[in-house]
Amino acid sequence: MNIPVATVGAATAGVLDGLERLQGPVTVVRRCTELAELVAVSQSGIVRAAVVAGDAGELTAALAQRLGAAGVALVALTDDPVLRRRLDTIRILNAPAGVDPGALAGLISTAVQVLEQAGDASASTGSNALADPAAAFGTGTGGPGPGPAASGTGEPDVRTGTVTAVWGPAGAPGRTTLAVNLAAEAAAAGKRVLLIDADTYGASVAVSLGLLDESAGLAQACRLADQGLLDDVALQRIASDVSLRGHRLAVLTGITRSDRWVELRPAALSGVLEVARRTADVTIVDCGFSLETDEELSFDTIAPRRNAATLLVLEAADTVYAVGAADSVGVPRLVRALSDLAAAVPGVEPRIVLNKVRAASVGRQPESQLRGAWERFGPGREISAFLPADYDSADASLLSGTALLETAPASALRGAIAELAGVQVPRRRRGARGWGAK
Ligand SMILES: Nc1ncnc2c1ncn2[C@@H]1O[C@H](COP(=O)(O)OP(=O)(O)OP(=O)(O)O)[C@@H](O)[C@H]1O
Ligand SMILES: [Mg+2]
Structure with missing residues (x-):
């Protein structure tokens, strides 16, 4: 040859x-x-x-x-x-x-x-x-790279941390709420946690956690990763700190204007996840909703693509949560989105989360109603968790810019998310309605 x-x-x-x-x-x-x-x-x-x-x-x-x-x-x-x-x-x-x-x-x-x-x-x-394309080029987290990835500090490449993607269809089903609170629960339980806002349509982790800076931490991290200059120390420096019950949650905030999505190039984002796996036990990524890849139909296959960041995270993640709103609009929308997901990222096995579960929208015994409807739709995948609608708690935590464990520690919504995060929290008092995670 x-x-x-x-x-x-x-x-x-x-x-x-x-x-x-x-x-x-x-x-x-x-x-x-x-x-x-x-x-x-x-x-x-x-x-x-x-x-x-x-x-x-x-x-x-x-x-x-x-x-x-x-x-x-x-x-x-x-x-x-x-x-x-x-x-x-x-x-x-x-x-x-x-x-x-x-x-x-x-x-x-x-x-x-x-x-x-x-x-x-x-x-x-x-x-x-x-x-x-990072995988094609060998820079993906699982890609067959030509050589060992040295960190900028010359340490061996030890990937121990996990990456969890929180995704779901359009319609604000609660991706950010779940991502922020999963991260908060893990941080408060003493894990080293990095929360990344990779939503290229409506970044909102910063505001949810009361971070007023305009620094777009993820874009900064991508810039350095693109040049091969992102190491553990640089990532720590760029990440914003949130204190939760005396524990640190590190946050890479999202792009401040949605037209900055071009800054989240997949090759660079892949590098960020790689460093994240080294520095954090748990990395949680709040993803954009859209998986459309229409641009691939164009001849210019190397044009930057807005949804590439989401697709890259979904491919790289160890766990993917697919969040849908538990009502007659949200459930069919989630079912359709799951088939798009299977086509866009073959092999992904999302854990289904139905959020904002309330009797008023699905009838009495909402969980069994939803389970029945889910089986009729037939996506063949079990529901991993039902998160109750709890507008008072959700509003209070948004208003004060912090996680549910600070503003509504005894709420059923917090309890259900903690359970999903594998964190033990004291059960609510007897007689109160429990939460239905399975
Ligand atoms: N279980 C819940 N009960 C009540 N309100 C909730 C619940 N989960 C989320 N919310 C509220 O729903 C709204 C949308 O939630 P969130 O921002 O998490 O959705 P999203 O899927 O990230 O939306 P976006 O498309 O804007 O990224 C917020 O006001 C949030 O406080
Ligand atoms: Mg969001």
């Missing part, structure tokens, strides 16, 4: 001459004068690999993702050890500027193979490589 390659950077001249003298397996078909030209050449389909020297400092995860989506593997040449570590973090294969031409040819072949394998893996698992 002969690999056509484009290059950029004067520093490569000697190495490239050496590559050509090898007469295979790599042919340099274009020597570009600047990075923009290299990107354009890569997207024209005439090369399968790109070698960047000189400009290697300008490489980002998003750029690598763009080239990867065009089927072009990337190799960087630099002698700067700090830059090389950064490139390792964003999984761009790299070598010293004066690398032996034979070794460089081997590295280019490896990079091409890795890209092909990642593409095959996403095709066979049905994972949405365009939703998660």
